Amino acid sequence: MSGSEKAVATDEQPVLEVRDLYVNFAGRVGLIAGLLGQEATMARAVDGVNLVLHRGEVLALAGESGCGKTTLARTVMGLQEPERGQILHEGNPLRKKDLHSYRRRVQMVFQDPTAALNPRQTIYEIVAEGLRIHHVAGNEEELVASALSRAGLRPPQRFFLLYPHELSGGQRQRVVIAGALALDPEVIVADEPVSSLDASVRGEILKLLMELRDTLQISILVVTHDLGLAWTVADRVAVMYLGRIVEIGPAEDVLTKPLHPYTQALLDVVPEAGGIERPILAGEPPDPTRIPPGCRFHPRCPVVASGVAAQVKIEERCRGEDLGLAELRRGHFAACHHAAIQGSQP
Amino acid sequence: MSLLSVKDLTVVYKTQGGGVPAVRGVDLDVRKGEVLGLAGESGCGKSTIGGAILRLLPKGTEIAGQVLLDNEDVLEMRPGRLRAVRWAGASIVFQGAMHALNPVQRVGDQIAEAIVIHQQAGQKEALVRVGALLEQVGLPTRRMNDYAHELSGGQKQRVMIAMALACDPSLVIADEPTTALDVMVQAQVLRLLKELQRDLGLAMLFITHDLSVLVEVSDRLAIMYAGKIVEDGLAQQVFYEPQHPYTRALSAAFPAIGDVRFRRAPSGLGGDPPDPQQIPPGCSFHPRCPVAFDDCSRVEPWLFPAGEGRRAACLLVEGALQRAKGDGP
Amino acid sequence: MAGLVIMTAFVLLAVFAPLLIDERELNVSYTTTNSYPAFEEPSVDNPLGTDKFGRPVLSLVIYGSRISLLVGFSATIVTMLIGTVVGIAAGFFGGRIDTLLNAFTNWFLVLPWIALAIVMAAILGPTLVNIILVIGITSWAGTARLVRAQALTVKERPYVERARALGAGTWHLVTRHILPNVFPVIFANTVLTVALSILSETTLALLGLGDPNSVSWGTIINEAFEEGALTAGFWWWLIPPGVMIVLVTLAFTMCGYALDEILNPRLRER
Numbered sequence: 018m019s020g021s022e023k024a025v026a027t028d029e030q031p032v033l034e035v036r037d038l039y040v041n042f043a044g045r046v047g048l049i050a051g052l053l054g055q056e057a058t059m060a061r062a063v064d065g066v067n068l069v070l071h072r073g074e075v076l077a078l079a080g081e082s083g084c085g086k087t088t089l090a091r092t093v094m095g096l097q098e099p100e101r102g103q104i105l106h107e108g109n110p111l112r113k114k115d116l117h118s119y120r121r122r123v124q125m126v127f128q129d130p131t132a133a134l135n136p137r138q139t140i141y142e143i144v145a146e147g148l149r150i151h152h153v154a155g156n157e158e159e160l161v162a163s164a165l166s167r168a169g170l171r172p173p174q175r176f177f178l179l180y181p182h183e184l185s186g187g188q189r190q191r192v193v194i195a196g197a198l199a200l201d202p203e204v205i206v207a208d209e210p211v212s213s214l215d216a217s218v219r220g221e222i223l224k225l226l227m228e229l230r231d232t233l234q235i236s237i238l239v240v241t242h243d244l245g246l247a248w249t250v251a252d253r254v255a256v257m258y259l260g261r262i263v264e265i266g267p268a269e270d271v272l273t274k275p276l277h278p279y280t281q282a283l284l285d286v287v288p289e290a291g292g293i294e295r296p297i298l299a300g301e302p303p304d305p306t307r308i309p310p311g312c313r314f315h316p317r318c319p320v321v322a323s324g325v326a327a328q329v330k331i332e333e334r335c336r337g338e339d340l341g342l343a344e345l346r347r348g349h350f351a352a353c354h355h356a357a358i359q360g361s362q363p
Numbered sequence: 364m365s366l367l368s369v370k371d372l373t374v375v376y377k378t379q380g381g382g383v384p385a386v387r388g389v390d391l392d393v394r395k396g397e398v399l400g401l402a403g404e405s406g407c408g409k410s411t412i413g414g415a416i417l418r419l420l421p422k423g424t425e426i427a428g429q430v431l432l433d434n435e436d437v438l439e440m441r442p443g444r445l446r447a448v449r450w451a452g453a454s455i456v457f458q459g460a461m462h463a464l465n466p467v468q469r470v471g472d473q474i475a476e477a478i479v480i481h482q483q484a485g486q487k488e489a490l491v492r493v494g495a496l497l498e499q500v501g502l503p504t505r506r507m508n509d510y511a512h513e514l515s516g517g518q519k520q521r522v523m524i525a526m527a528l529a530c531d532p533s534l535v536i537a538d539e540p541t542t543a544l545d546v547m548v549q550a551q552v553l554r555l556l557k558e559l560q561r562d563l564g565l566a567m568l569f570i571t572h573d574l575s576v577l578v579e580v581s582d583r584l585a586i587m588y589a590g591k592i593v594e595d596g597l598a599q600q601v602f603y604e605p606q607h608p609y610t611r612a613l614s615a616a617f618p619a620i621g622d623v624r625f626r627r628a629p630s631g632l633g634g635d636p637p638d639p640q641q642i643p644p645g646c647s648f649h650p651r652c653p654v655a656f657d658d659c660s661r662v663e664p665w666l667f668p669a670g671e672g673r674r675a676a677c678l679l680v681e682g683a684l685q686r687a688k689g690d691g692p
Numbered sequence: 693m694a695g696l697v698i699m700t701a702f703v704l705l706a707v708f709a710p711l712l713i714d715e716r717e718l719n720v721s722y723t724t725t726n727s728y729p730a731f732e733e734p735s736v737d738n739p740l741g742t743d744k745f746g747r748p749v750l751s752l753v754i755y756g757s758r759i760s761l762l763v764g765f766s767a768t769i770v771t772m773l774i775g776t777v778v779g780i781a782a783g784f785f786g787g788r789i790d791t792l793l794n795a796f797t798n799w800f801l802v803l804p805w806i807a808l809a810i811v812m813a814a815i816l817g818p819t820l821v822n823i824i825l826v827i828g829i830t831s832w833a834g835t836a837r838l839v840r841a842q843a844l845t846v847k848e849r850p851y852v853e854r855a856r857a858l859g860a861g862t863w864h865l866v867t868r869h870i871l872p873n874v875f876p877v878i879f880a881n882t883v884l885t886v887a888l889s890i891l892s893e894t895t896l897a898l899l900g901l902g903d904p905n906s907v908s909w910g911t912i913i914n915e916a917f918e919e920g921a922l923t924a925g926f927w928w929w930l931i932p933p934g935v936m937i938v939l940v941t942l943a944f945t946m947c948g949y950a951l952d953e954i955l956n957p958r959l960r961e962r
Contacts, residue, residue, distance in 0.1 A: 081545045081546060081547060082545050185635035186405075186635070187635060188635075215404040215405055215572070215635075215636065216404060216572060216573075216574065216613055216616040216617070217404060217609070217612050217613050217616055217631055217632040217636075218631055218632065218635065219616050219629070219631055220612075220615065220616060220629040220630045220631020220632070221629075221631040221632070221633060222631070223629035223631070224629045224630075224631065227627065227629065242545070242546060244620055245575075245617060245618045245619075245620055245625075248618055248620045248621075248625060248626065249618050249625055249626070249627070249628070249629050250627065250629060268626075269626075272620050272621065273620070273621045282547070283546065283547075284620065286546055286547060286549070286550035287546075287575075287620060288550075288553075288573070288575035288576045288578065288579045288617075297547065297550045297551055297554060298547050299551075301515045301516075301517055301545075301547075301548060302545050302547065302548070
């Protein structure tokens with residue numbers, strides 16, 4: 018797959034790779050039902066994902082809630098154990114015993130900065146925590162100050178003895194980022210990094226993330242439901258639906274010339290002046306315990322619903338034949354029967 | 364003819380640390396059949412306005428000014444009249460509405476409750492009307508026998524909308540009605556609101572922080588900052604041709620996908636919305652404003668005319684500086 | 693602050709009790725031999741009156757503070773230690789460990805403590821150490837449940853996940869994140885437990901299971917009841933020990949609030 022617009026050699030080893038990943042969550046079974054032999058419902062949160070993250074790339078993982086993007090991010094971080102599949106870091110499969118050293122290289126930024134900070138720790142302690150856990154050599158105070166500074170909190174000393182509740186939302190998120198930066202990671206996994214922040218403050222945090230990529234070559238995996246955010250910062254965009262990636266490619270292509278009807282539907286509902294007259298998918302975000310047969314999107318797919326699929330004689334395939342990503346244009350992949358037969362027409 | 368006319372509304376919350384001025388002199392007008400969008404970020408006072416209109420604020424809160432609903436001042440109403448007006452004159456779709464449903468009561472009964480309280484019907488007739496309301500919001504009638512936990516987020520929100528319409532109000536105040544919903548469900552609910560508003564000729568005050576949503580549903584738009592309105596006008600104009608630097612920053616946070624200007628160019632404001640107890644002198648926005656100049660910290664701008672049917676509270680608006688300083692018209 | 697003052701006063705009282713009173717006056721044989729007036733109402737000589745054997749109630753109450761506080765504190769320590777460890781282990785590790793510990797906890801919870809206390813006292817003998825053990829063993833379950841619930845909540849908080857993402861191991865997570873945030877609950881519970889332990893000791897003493905050789909507020913009340921102090925109207929014998937118990941409990945509660953304020957940064961500023 019080709020990488021971002023930045024000079025990233027395509028044969029350079031990707032910094033992270035996800036291979037054939039499956040993550041399941043078992044539902045709960047009542048005592049009686051369990052005794053009667055009823056099995057727990059299985060939610061297939063991640064249902065076969067292959068993904069590559071290149072050095073210095075910003076990859077956006079987009080989709081509605083329940084599509085598995087957060088689970089995928091957490092599995093990449095080692096916070097969740099997969100059922101099957103591997104996470105490869107610089108080509109090496111991640112094993113339990115590697116987790117500790119892995120954590121120095123791959124860090125996370127969380128959705129709610131207020132909840133992600135221990136209210137009883139000072140900012141200094143929060144940022145120093147990672148350094149202490151990994152016994153990082155060097156002057157701790159300098160390292161903390163440097164991390165806070167790089168995250169835009171200047172002068173850093175001013176923040177040392179403050180507590181999280183004394184900072185604003187934007188500042189708290191910067192503290193979370195500083196905590197991650199202190200370890201000099203190669204990869205940052207950002208789970209909805211700005212969605213709980215005020216709109217006018219979001220840009221600053223996004224700017225910070227881009228700076229980190231530009232100056233330090235940190236790769237960033239951004240999980241978001243906001244396609245506008247993806248348009249702003251991402252090099253590539255991967256769209257997830259019911260545990261699978263249904264489309265992936267350069268941001269410009271995926272967001273302006275989408276191949277998969279689901280991506281198109283998501284783009285259609287991004288609020289803009291144009292009225293809400295555009296087609297909106299019916300129904301709720303899908304249930305990962307009941308994945309439809311065939312193409313998992315087919316029950317909500319406008320191409321099926323409008324009869325177009327029947328017209329071009331692929332409706333049975335949509336209903337019955339499951340499929341994976343196919344490279345339909347250079348560097349642009351989609352998992353759609355209809356898009357596949359459309360060839361490389363835009 | 365304005366259905367809702369708010370004049371010089373001031374709201375000060377009482378707290379242990381002193382008075383907190385959440386709203387500092389706001390004028391609003393919503394005409395019959397019109398949707399006014401009220402946008403702003405946390406702490407700007409927009410939700411307070413929603414509560415103030417029906418006097419749903421905590422006891423002890425100081426409210427000054429006038430809230431004219433159909434020419435009657437809500438702030439002056441006696442308790443009996445106020446109760447009658449609440450829900451039948453104007454109703455609210457609350458923020459976090461999903462949690463506003465009683466978990467141990469069937470949703471149909473909850474909607475019926477509103478009807479029965481306003482003595483518009485007995486329980487049996489009320490439930491018939493509930494059925495009709497549910498259909499109007501796109502839910503099958505049998506859903507009225509469900510409990511809250513049996514409904515999805517989007518369905519609960521529809522129930523809340525049905526509840527808001529139960530007593531045939533002329534004004535609906537929607538306070539962040541789609542915030543916690545998924546994008547697809549949000550679009551469905553927004554479309555529903557817009558359709559209902561059109562079909563029933565409702566006046567609507569749509570309060571949210573999501574400016575892009577407002578551009579879709581509102582006729583006119585007002586932007587709030589630090590307890591005051593800093594810009595208002597036709598929705599499209601305010602969003603695409605903002606006159607106030609804050610509006611500009613806010614709308615930049617909602618990029619147009621496909622527009623190359625937004626590509627890899629995030630823009631935001633440094634700093635934070637001011638603490639209501641420590642509002643900067645002069646223009647409350649000046650510490651964060653990218654184009655502030657000397658006078659901005661000394662002179663407090665008010666809403667100056669900035670075009671046809673538009674106003675903006677910024678000294679950079681043409682003719683504003685002279686007016687503020689006292690010379691000129 | 694006030695709580696701390698009262699607490700210190702009590703502790704000092706207990707520690708220096710021997711200096712404050714004439715110990716001989718606690719000895720029954722001493723008082724009867726020296727013809728101390730029995731059942732005397734409060735007077736200048738004996739501000740709190742005397743008991744059946746002529747022992748000044750004031751001295752009794754002051755001396756009683758030692759045992760009552762000792763048992764109260766010690767039993768609480770036992771309770772808190774067991775309860776916290778079990779609670780945090782169950783809440784943090786979850787899974788089978790949780791199921792096991794939970795069953796264990798529930799078993800102890802439903803045990804009628806008086807029955808257990810009586811049995812244990814009968815088997816082990818009514819010494820002070822045994823009383824402390826009995827109270828500790830019968831009380832820890834309540835604490836464990838509370839701590840487990842709180843640990844479960846804290847475990848799910850994003851900042852704990854963040855620590856895990858940073859690479860923290862179990863010990864680090866428990867000591868630096870779970871414990872400090874469970875601590876307010878533990879402390880509130882401790883306050884209550886001290887009060888309950890003192891009351892438990894009193895109850896045991898009332899039932900005659902207390903150490904017959906020691907003087908505690910419980911034993912004072914026990915003896916008073918046995919002599920029919922209530923019906924006979926010997927209020928000075930009954931009320932003072934009761935008042936002491938109330939005061940100590942109050943003091944602990946106040947200390948508890950103060951401590952939480954000190955430890956919780958968010959409350960500090962108000």
